[in-house]
Amino acid sequence: MAAVCNGKLEDSFMVPEIKFTKLFINGDFVDSVSGKTYETIDPRSGEPTARIAEGDKEDVDLAVKAAREAFDNGPWPRFPGPGRRRLMMKLADLIDESVEEIAALEALDAGKLFHWLKAVDIPVVAETLRYYAGAADKIHGETLKMTRELQGYTLREPIGVVGIIIPWNYPSNLLFLKVGPALAAGCTVVIKPAEQTPLTALYFAHLAKKAGIPDGVFNVVPGYGHTAGAAISSHMEIDKVTFTGSTEVGRLVMEAAARSNLKPVSLELGGKNPFIVFDDADVDTAADLVLQGSLFNKGEVCVASSRIFVQEGIYEEFSNKLVEMAKTWVVGDPFDPRSNQGPQVDKKQYDKILSYIEIGKAEGATLLTGGKPCGDRGYYIEPTVFSNVKDDMRIAKEEIFGPVISLMKFKTVEEAIRRANATEYGLAAGILTNDLNIANTVSRSIRAGVIWINCYRAFDIDCPYGGYKMSGFGRDFGMQALDQYLQVKSVVTPLYNSPWL
Incomplete structure (x- = not known):
């Protein structure tokens, strides 16, 4: 005897209505420039569930343009920390209010257990947002004790527009492990969900708009890795890319980032644990x-x-x-x-x-x-x-x-x-x-x-997570994750009677 196989589709649960299937750019749901769409598949049956707008390079360009404008001239990076915290907390509350619908969408998209998503994964998404929202007003630099007649201090500033490429195995949790610290830091984001699992990312875009996150801060471009993902990795106006996925694709992301504007990259890749x-x-x-x-x-x-x-x-x-x-x-x-x-x-x-x-x-x-x-x-x-x-x-x-x-x-x-x-x-x-x-x-x-x-998979939002060797570099979870979305700027002035005057 092998495992218990219960292949019957569960008829007692009403499959949720799929409301959001278009790209989300600059605060609006829009068709792709090409008008192309692709099918998502229900892994329970192998049958189609929805047609999703298929983003390409031109759509990434539009999303980056919106994120760039929102970062360079919009209010989000200029909000006092409590302002970002308040809106991130509101988004977390909206996620809690929609936990059943989000869990159902992810179960339908990825084949994940609905009861676990509802009880654990989606509530953890909301708590992740709250964790980083609490850090939004605690980002500060240091006063330096200089060795010469100089006064110095550091500023920690948001890195800019962040490209976020996420896999299909944890579409919601991994999204907010990256979006949470990026938003807390004051960055704007362009998100490419895995083509297999776009439904929750698009739903979160709707909730971000509802929470009052300014237009252009939160953008979602579903599509394929070799088109939309490649366009994000190589884009000259994206300041940082964070990717979770296979080691093979991680190499491609890193190469594209290096060949464009030498943007920093963080990678959480495979494991054979x-x-x-x-x-x-x-x-x-x-x-x-x-x-x-x-x-x-x-x-x-x-x-x-x-x-x-x-x-x-x-x-x-x-x-x-x-x-x-x-x-x-x-x-x-x-x-x-x-x-x-x-x-x-x-x-x-x-x-x-x-x-x-x-x-x-x-x-x-x-x-x-x-x-x-x-x-x-x-x-x-x-x-x-x-x-x-x-x-x-x-x-x-x-x-x-x-x-x-x-x-x-x-x-x-x-x-x-x-x-x-x-x-x-x-x-x-x-x-x-x-x-x-x-x-x-x-x-x-x-x-x-x-x-x-004496335990396994004992994750906690306060405990840094990432790999050695070909499992990548950079850390998610914990306050260290904020460092990936911040630049350190040093400011130096001479003291009175300094030889530098």
Whole structure:
């Protein structure tokens, strides 16, 4: 028996009306310059849900022009901090008031679990806005103690127009991880949501207008990466680009930014994250943490724990327990409250994951459970667990971004550290042990931006998040995120009787 497949569409929930399908530029919903549109697809069925205006270079130019005018001559960067804070708080309140509709749009767009979106993800969006709104009136420079007869101080000023390119796995949360600090700093933004998941970004644009965010500050241009995304990355009038997505596309964003106006870039990219389970761990707890860390959001998570290193003393017991739990995992309609896992975001991702499962079998890994599609419609895949995985297998090296778990046995602490670090990525890692010395040694030794000890996916808005190596650079979350949207200006004047006079 594999996972519980419940492929029936949930009829008890009314699919929300899709109200906003056009570009949002300078405070208005508008058609694309070309008039082109594209279809978004319901991953539950593979059927179309809406036609969305398709932004291109000309539309990005218009959005940047509006954002540039709003930054150079508009009120937003010139508001006292409390003014920005007040409007950001109002937007957060409007998000809270619309939580059910926003959650339904994201479930329909991305195949994410509606009950989780409603209870957690969308409320966290509002709290993220409030967190950074609280910082809007606390941005200040420093008085410098100069070594010569000079007086100096620094100003922290908004960097300007920010291009924001977000992926499809967390369309709302990742949007406001970037929009929140950018708006608090006084920047204006041009947002390109993933072409698969534009509905919530457009809805947020409507709420931003309703909250009183000035025209031109918040612009949304849906479209494809090679057109709209490329235009943002290379635009001479955009002052900074922030991108979350694949390492491959991150390279293209960075190259385009360098070749244009050398704009700064922050990148949160892929991961192939190790979770190291030591012999002294409770097996039931370990299996549950690994299952949640690997399969949450159908494995479409940059920090998914996809490489599981288990010490040899409990390897067999752990494997059996993990398989037992995986077989109770319910794969079904994201609007069904019984579901643990919805469909993959689109057919391309669905096919990619299934191809990796075939690669794993061909390379000699042992398939313990899963490995097949769920149901006869939509993009559902069974939770899949491989054992006897070798470090050089593709399923152990390459980011799959789906519900696939690779189990690997190790003997010593030193071996676990060496093998955990044997990856081009460095986003996150998990450690499960009751030995404080092991926990401290391993956490200091693994080259990754986030280390979770005896927990996993323990995110918090106050805790910086970002990667090492090919997982990117720059940090979201926390007050450090503000630094990405601010410039430091030094101001120097001579003192009385200074030789500089």
